Amino acid sequence: MSESATYVAIEKVSPLRRNLKIFMTSKLSTVAASFVIVFVGMALFAPWIAPHDPNETDLFLRLQPPAWIEGGDISYLLGCDGLGRDILSRIIYGARISIFIGVAVIVVATSIGIIAGLAAGYLRGWVDITISRLVDILVSFPYLIFAIALIGMIGAGLQNIILVLVYKEWVVPCRVVRGETLAAREIEYVEAARALGGSSRHIMLREILPNILSPVIVVSTIRMAHVIILEASLSFLGLGVQPPTASWGSMVADGRAFMLGAWWVSTFPGLAILFLVLAINVTSQGLRDAFDPKFHD
Amino acid sequence: MNFGKFIERLAQLIPVLLGVLVIVFSMMALTPGDPVDIMIGDQPISAEQEANLRHDMGLDLPPVERFVKFLGNAITGDFGLSFFHRRPVLDVIAERLPATIELSLFSLILALLTSIPLGVLAALKKNTIFDRVSTVVSLFGVSLPGFWFGILLLMLFAVHLQILPVSGRIDYAYEVDAVTHLLLIDSLIAGRLDTFANVLSHLFLPALTLGLPMAAILMRVTRTSMLEVMSQDYIVFAEAKGISRTSILIRHALKNALIPTVTVAALETGSLLGGNMIVESVFGWPGLGRLVVESIFVRNYPLVQAAVLFYAVTYVFLNFFADILYTVLNPRVKL
Numbered sequence: 001m002s003e004s005a006t007y008v009a010i011e012k013v014s015p016l017r018r019n020l021k022i023f024m025t026s027k028l029s030t031v032a033a034s035f036v037i038v039f040v041g042m043a044l045f046a047p048w049i050a051p052h053d054p055n056e057t058d059l060f061l062r063l064q065p066p067a068w069i070e071g072g073d074i075s076y077l078l079g080c081d082g083l084g085r086d087i088l089s090r091i092i093y094g095a096r097i098s099i100f101i102g103v104a105v106i107v108v109a110t111s112i113g114i115i116a117g118l119a120a121g122y123l124r125g126w127v128d129i130t131i132s133r134l135v136d137i138l139v140s141f142p143y144l145i146f147a148i149a150l151i152g153m154i155g156a157g158l159q160n161i162i163l164v165l166v167y168k169e170w171v172v173p174c175r176v177v178r179g180e181t182l183a184a185r186e187i188e189y190v191e192a193a194r195a196l197g198g199s200s201r202h203i204m205l206r207e208i209l210p211n212i213l214s215p216v217i218v219v220s221t222i223r224m225a226h227v228i229i230l231e232a233s234l235s236f237l238g239l240g241v242q243p244p245t246a247s248w249g250s251m252v253a254d255g256r257a258f259m260l261g262a263w264w265v266s267t268f269p270g271l272a273i274l275f276l277v278l279a280i281n282v283t284s285q286g287l288r289d290a291f292d293p294k295f296h297d
Numbered sequence: 298m299n300f301g302k303f304i305e306r307l308a309q310l311i312p313v314l315l316g317v318l319v320i321v322f323s324m325m326a327l328t329p330g331d332p333v334d335i336m337i338g339d340q341p342i343s344a345e346q347e348a349n350l351r352h353d354m355g356l357d358l359p360p361v362e363r364f365v366k367f368l369g370n371a372i373t374g375d376f377g378l379s380f381f382h383r384r385p386v387l388d389v390i391a392e393r394l395p396a397t398i399e400l401s402l403f404s405l406i407l408a409l410l411t412s413i414p415l416g417v418l419a420a421l422k423k424n425t426i427f428d429r430v431s432t433v434v435s436l437f438g439v440s441l442p443g444f445w446f447g448i449l450l451l452m453l454f455a456v457h458l459q460i461l462p463v464s465g466r467i468d469y470a471y472e473v474d475a476v477t478h479l480l481l482i483d484s485l486i487a488g489r490l491d492t493f494a495n496v497l498s499h500l501f502l503p504a505l506t507l508g509l510p511m512a513a514i515l516m517r518v519t520r521t522s523m524l525e526v527m528s529q530d531y532i533v534f535a536e537a538k539g540i541s542r543t544s545i546l547i548r549h550a551l552k553n554a555l556i557p558t559v560t561v562a563a564l565e566t567g568s569l570l571g572g573n574m575i576v577e578s579v580f581g582w583p584g585l586g587r588l589v590v591e592s593i594f595v596r597n598y599p600l601v602q603a604a605v606l607f608y609a610v611t612y613v614f615l616n617f618f619a620d621i622l623y624t625v626l627n628p629r630v631k632l
Contacts, residue, residue, distance in 0.1 A: 025504070115614070133316065138312055138320075141605070141609045141612065143571055145604075145605055148593065149324060149325060150620075153325070153327050154327050155402065233443070233575055237590055238594070249442075249444070252442075263553055266449075267449070267452075268441060270446075274437075277442070281436060282436065
């Protein structure tokens with residue numbers, strides 16, 4: 001009787017769900033994660049939230065200051081840029097570019113990285129040598145220079161930016177997955193699966209992958225912050241999404257011409273980047289702590 | 298580490314460097330049109346002249362032969378003519394390099410000088426207000442977009458307060474004889490303190506922008522490794538022997554705690570190279586990073602190609618150097 005009670009008591013909870021529960025106990029992490037969610041909501045519902053058309057120019061509103069400064073207008077809360085476009089609306093729409101590129105690059109790169117890393121770590125041999133060499137070579141390029149040069153050559157635009165960033169980004173999850181797989185393949189559960197006659201594909205995807213997912217998720221969130229800054233940097237240099245589409249990096253660049261009189265043109269879009277990246281970084285730190293058994297007590 | 302192992306590690310760089318060359322070479326293949334189209338532009342030119350030009354530049358050869366040629370040229374440092382400057386690419390790069398080196402080194406020094414004491418202090422005062430504030434500051438440091446932070450600094454110090462210059466490396470009124478081409482050092486050699494101060498005032502904001510993320514990372518690394526070292530048995534033993542705290546800190550703890558800091562600093566110097574492009578563009582710094590960005594917009598591809606190769610090779614050797622440094626400082630680690 002008592003024995004069966006113990007069995008009932010041991011709830012079957014996946015490690016991922018347990019870790020997420022631990023994550024939620026940290027106040028700072030939860031606040032940061034909610035900030036991220038707010039930004040995502042802003043991007044998704046931009047047409048309904050934005051008070052104005054982000055691309056509508058009105059030269060009468062040129063460099064109008066934010067609402068709380070003399071000459072400001074409450075309907076243009078954060079003021080207007082050099083072409084009289086509403087900065088708040090452009091920031092709201094700009095979230096779409098930053099978040100879409102961040103998510104797209106990370107999802108594609110992580111998927112490629114997982115497959116390549118699993119193959120290299122589990123199959124070893126020439127597969128490992130080929131993948132690891134490629135990783136070594138791609139790691140040798142400083143990220144921004146690689147991206148700037150490639151985009152300079154193939155041309156800017158949403159698709160090309162994602163392509164170029166993925167080209168280099170998959171290396172990061174690949175290294176993590178390969179390392180974890182190398183360790184996992186020596187553990188009993190993998191040996192047991194092999195002894196039971198499981199195919200390599202089955203073992204890699206069904207046995208190893210679920211067990212190494214936590215570090216991959218942590219690394220992916222940290223990298224997303226990185227990718228968002230990279231995209232903003234490219235846009236700043238004029239190599240990002242082309243005008244008039246609003247992106248935070250190019251908005252900061254636009255403001256350089258008005259540093260003397262209109263500080264708000266550069267300042268607010270930059271703050272948006274800072275807040276989003278900060279929120280993602282804090283979230284990823286919370287995830288890392290929650291996923292690391294060292295911090296569980 | 299013995300000499301044989303060192304050579305072995307060095308030899309392992311060869312396939313990596315070859316791969317880097319293949320990627321840089323193939324970047325050129327991705328460009329719409331070939332260099333001849335770009336060189337000609339709108340000028341009227343006969344088909345025969347065009348074919349001759351292609352032949353002269355070796356563009357009519359099959360890809361493999363072109364790569365071999367590119368390889369040979371790269372090893373001898375011949376990257377052709379910069380379309381824009383009409384001079385050898387290597388000369389143009391060499392001219393811009395000192396400004397970039399000076400900025401990077403100064404940022405590195407600035408980052409090390411601030412991050413090590415702050416990191417040690419944060420570890421010693423663990424869980425105090427100071428530690429918490431330093432955690433927040435370093436989190437901001439890694440999350441700040443460099444181009445925006447640079448503009449904020451410019452707006453504050455150069456535009457509003459007008460106490461620091463907006464752009465450039467030195468004012469026209471000052472001149473200094475080039476010895477090392479690093480203006481800070483050259484002005485000291487010449488004994489011109491006014492020039493030194495002028496150069497320093499130009500250097501400060503870009504170096505701060507470039508060095509901040511690095512300082513943030515190094516501070517965290519120093520804090521973590523300092524905490525780890527301070528909990529080791531030999532430190533506890535030294536404390537039990539009654540050795541003074543300062544002496545323990547400097548003679549026993551710091552020596553070991555700084556190993557990861559130094560290694561990470563060597564690795565991060567590579568990312569300084571990447572940050573250069575942004576910072577040099579914001580501050581109008583006449584270095585290689587800005588040259589590359591400008592070259593992309595005028596489609597000066599030979600220069601971009603050579604610069605990317607230069608950055609990548611530098612990066613490979615910096616990483617190699619960091620590896621070696623780590624093993625030298627930490628004899629327990631075997632390569």
